[in-house]
Amino acid sequence: MSTSGVRDVTGLPTYTFGHHSLMWWGTMGIIVIEGTVFVIAIGAYLYLRSLAQAWPIGAPPPDLTYGTLNTIILLLSAIPNQWTKKVAERENLKLVRIGLIVCLAFAVAFLVVRAFEFGSLNVHWDTNAYGSIVYALMVLHTTHLVTDVLDTIVLTVLMFTGPLEGKRFVDVSENSVYWWFVVGSWPFIYATVYWVPRLP
Amino acid sequence: MTSAEYERERAEVEKTWAEKPGWLGQLMVVNHRTVALRYLVTTFVFFLLAGLMAAAMRLQLARADNDLIGPDLYNQLFSMHGSVMMFLFAVPVLEAMGIYLVPLMVGARNIAFPRLNAFSYWVFLFGGLMIFIAFALDIGPEAGWFSYVPLAGPEFSPGKRQDFWAQLITFTELSALIVSVEIIVTAFKLRTPGMTLKRIPLFVWAQVATAFMVLFAMPAVMLGSSFLISDRLVGTHFFNPAEGGDALLWQHLFWFFGHPEVYIIFVPALGIVSEIVAAFTRRAVFGYLPVVLSLLATAILSFGLWVHHMFTTGLPPAGMSFFTAASLLIAIPTGVQIFCWIATFATGGRLRFHTPLLFVVGFFFIFIIGGLTGVMVASATLDSQFHDSYFVVAHLHYVLIGGALFPLVGGIYYWFPKMTGRMLSERAGRWQFWLFFIGFNVTFFPMHILGIEGMTRRIYTYSASSGWEGLNQLATGGALMIAASVVVLIANIISSLRKARTAGDNPWDAPGLEWATSSPPPPSNFVRPLVVTSRTPLWVTPHPETVIGLPTGIRSVLVTRVHDAEPHHISVFPTPSIWPFLSAIAVTILFIGSIFTPWALVWGAVPVAIGLIGWFWPTKEETATHCKYEVKPPREAPPPSEPAELRL
Numbered sequence A: 001m002s003t004s005g006v007r008d009v010t011g012l013p014t015y016t017f018g019h020h021s022l023m024w025w026g027t028m029g030i031i032v033i034e035g036t037v038f039v040i041a042i043g044a045y046l047y048l049r050s051l052a053q054a055w056p057i058g059a060p061p062p063d064l065t066y067g068t069l070n071t072i073i074l075l076l077s078a079i080p081n082q083w084t085k086k087v088a089e090r091e092n093l094k095l096v097r098i099g100l101i102v103c104l105a106f107a108v109a110f111l112v113v114r115a116f117e118f119g120s121l122n123v124h125w126d127t128n129a130y131g132s133i134v135y136a137l138m139v140l141h142t143t144h145l146v147t148d149v150l151d152t153i154v155l156t157v158l159m160f161t162g163p164l165e166g167k168r169f170v171d172v173s174e175n176s177v178y179w180w181f182v183v184g185s186w187p188f189i190y191a192t193v194y195w196v197p198r199l200p
Numbered sequence B: 001m002t003s004a005e006y007e008r009e010r011a012e013v014e015k016t017w018a019e020k021p022g023w024l025g026q027l028m029v030v031n032h033r034t035v036a037l038r039y040l041v042t043t044f045v046f047f048l049l050a051g052l053m054a055a056a057m058r059l060q061l062a063r064a065d066n067d068l069i070g071p072d073l074y075n076q077l078f079s080m081h082g083s084v085m086m087f088l089f090a091v092p093v094l095e096a097m098g099i100y101l102v103p104l105m106v107g108a109r110n111i112a113f114p115r116l117n118a119f120s121y122w123v124f125l126f127g128g129l130m131i132f133i134a135f136a137l138d139i140g141p142e143a144g145w146f147s148y149v150p151l152a153g154p155e156f157s158p159g160k161r162q163d164f165w166a167q168l169i170t171f172t173e174l175s176a177l178i179v180s181v182e183i184i185v186t187a188f189k190l191r192t193p194g195m196t197l198k199r200i201p202l203f204v205w206a207q208v209a210t211a212f213m214v215l216f217a218m219p220a221v222m223l224g225s226s227f228l229i230s231d232r233l234v235g236t237h238f239f240n241p242a243e244g245g246d247a248l249l250w251q252h253l254f255w256f257f258g259h260p261e262v263y264i265i266f267v268p269a270l271g272i273v274s275e276i277v278a279a280f281t282r283r284a285v286f287g288y289l290p291v292v293l294s295l296l297a298t299a300i301l302s303f304g305l306w307v308h309h310m311f312t313t314g315l316p317p318a319g320m321s322f323f324t325a326a327s328l329l330i331a332i333p334t335g336v337q338i339f340c341w342i343a344t345f346a347t348g349g350r351l352r353f354h355t356p357l358l359f360v361v362g363f364f365f366i367f368i369i370g371g372l373t374g375v376m377v378a379s380a381t382l383d384s385q386f387h388d389s390y391f392v393v394a395h396l397h398y399v400l401i402g403g404a405l406f407p408l409v410g411g412i413y414y415w416f417p418k419m420t421g422r423m424l425s426e427r428a429g430r431w432q433f434w435l436f437f438i439g440f441n442v443t444f445f446p447m448h449i450l451g452i453e454g455m456t457r458r459i460y461t462y463s464a465s466s467g468w469e470g471l472n473q474l475a476t477g478g479a480l481m482i483a484a485s486v487v488v489l490i491a492n493i494i495s496s497l498r499k500a501r502t503a504g505d506n507p508w509d510a511p512g513l514e515w516a517t518s519s520p521p522p523p524s525n526f527v528r529p530l531v532v533t534s535r536t537p538l539w540v541t542p543h544p545e546t547v548i549g550l551p552t553g554i555r556s557v558l559v560t561r562v563h564d565a566e567p568h569h570i571s572v573f574p575t576p577s578i579w580p581f582l583s584a585i586a587v588t589i590l591f592i593g594s595i596f597t598p599w600a601l602v603w604g605a606v607p608v609a610i611g612l613i614g615w616f617w618p619t620k621e622e623t624a625t626h627c628k629y630e631v632k633p634p635r636e637a638p639p640p641s642e643p644a645e646l647r648l
């Protein structure tokens, strides 16, 4: 076979950003799977609601304060997140470090507020089916938050200690893509958990 | 290029892609073919065990008023048989074929995300071991393969049996989801230059369609099984009507997955059929585009069907007619494929009746009967009659065994030479086929009649006055024939493995890229990626162009563009690692721990996190090697104000 024609690919880049990178595809795969989980969980919420005589069952709706506050924090966190993605794609290590730390500051803020959110749901998971599904949605979303925060911490440490290569900036960039998913899925869950019980 | 240079390149590539030696090396394997072979062997063992359980059930049912097996054990047996066959055999075995073949068929050196691939295998293995150990300890599942609540709920199934079932789901779905992402990314991004969308092998399309079904279907059942276990463990009320929950919620969640599940098993089998038909008629499958569209349409329609499993649950009549229509509609894409295959037979070269083709023809016969009975149960009125009778048992085995197992066995005969370098015996293959084909029909055809006569499924015995004994005895006799055919298959495999590797690269004179490399292939599958110019590369260009210029000192894999498969960049693939194995152990501790205490979700998360961090964290030498070969992507010049780059 060594005698037939050849096609030379010498000099192609050994990593890339954006939708050509395998990391992007992997991230999209996770997003599709988890997005489906969210959609089905919200579907289960609405299904249980459609069966109930009154909704919420035997509890006042969740208090709005902390949930709304967290919505604002989450939406705002998109800004440093997107900025970090940008500077990562320029492989500017100094700015990436700053960006990641700002992102982490936001992360700590909303995790703290999230703890208060759980305190103001006005229902427990074992009270009734309403409480169960509310907890399911909140726990699901919180799991994603925590996962991404851990991810970000690991990346931040790595950015300070190394060892680094160009590919690692792709990791930072894809971490931001995943963050967009965590942010983007929240308004739907927020609307379901906090506002659907207030519908007439 | 001289052949000496080529040989040097071959040696370097082989060294770079070699696995690590020793038993530790065995736990670090990331080669997709090794992982796939492990999957194949493991799933086959699970199949044998589930088959023994079926044989036990058939022996119990062979005589009226038999007391060989009591009701409690019988419940566990059919629940284990059904769950194991579906979750630990049928789905993963066809995925394993994908893990082995998709990278080879698209000309890639490994599957995308090879370490995740290894991880998925370990998770799968541990989940399977867990359920068999639970069964051996008399805590196996007991509520059938779909575990309906309230039967499976805390009230009617106390103890831990159903919790193990729920975690079996979590284990297997996790591994299936991972594999699906790998297959999609491999098929879309790792295709060798020239393999445009229109040249993707049909088997690969089938695997892609399946992977998409998995992505959307499996989350539903994972969520369902999490709800189930939390109802049982921490007192939630998802399925408890007394507290606003609903038992039908389980059925919705389960069948949203369960119906696509049947197609998740069946569609990859269609892909196998297409490959075999093409190879043995010596003609590319007639109507490439309609076949591809049919595969994709099947994937989409399979979701519209989920409600037909609940015809007897009292849905509004208008909804019923809609879903009856959808159920019938899905027959169309399957019909299209059958016509395309027939046209291929009609217009192809002289048929070569080797064992793989024999199994495909067996598939046609059985599947058509299964399809007809399927159309019968898809109709809401008839379904109300047959529901929960042996008619359903007969139908589901016709579809699953005829639709998936026959093509699968054909596929094993077909690709065995590639996997091992050895041919299976044709004579034994014919024996196996006829034993299987006749045994299968003798086992399951009488069950249609038993069902019409009113024998319900999942009963451990029946009275002599029912008049069902004769047909049941016949069915048991058939089951023994199937067992004999499996013994022939095993003997055939073992005796072939003892012979010399004489198969050669392409024993069937088949067209696909998997046949363009040695049998079994070298560690990197291909010494150099091959350039493709048609759908049947080896028939058109026996000596294709090759790709040069990939660095040989790192595991370089060519990444191409989705639509035209033009080279885009090089991805550096990971080397063997112990972390996938360790992470899988951590995940196993978490999953099994959570059967006993919800706190396992908290403390169990710590080792998982450690495992994943260890997995991700780059080593110094690895990074140094990568940096040596690093070529940065082209990008716009940074704005002048930006501070100088900092490099570590």
Ligand code: HEM
Pocket (backbone or CB within 6 Å): B051, B054, B055, B057, B058, B078, B079, B081, B082, B083, B085, B086, B090, B143, B144, B145, B146, B393, B396, B397, B400, B401, B405, B443, B456, B457, B458, B459, B479, B482
């Ligand atoms: C190889 C020979 C096989 C035999 C003799 C056999 C026999 C049986 C028997 C006797 C039952 C129990 C019927 C009842 O009491 O309701 C059963 C159920 C079932 N079988 Fe098989 N089977 C075989 C292969 C398979 C395969 C290959 C699959 C899947 C790919 C499969 C999937 C199932 C399922 C899903 C059930 C329903 C379990 C339940 O009721 O929850 N079987 N089979």
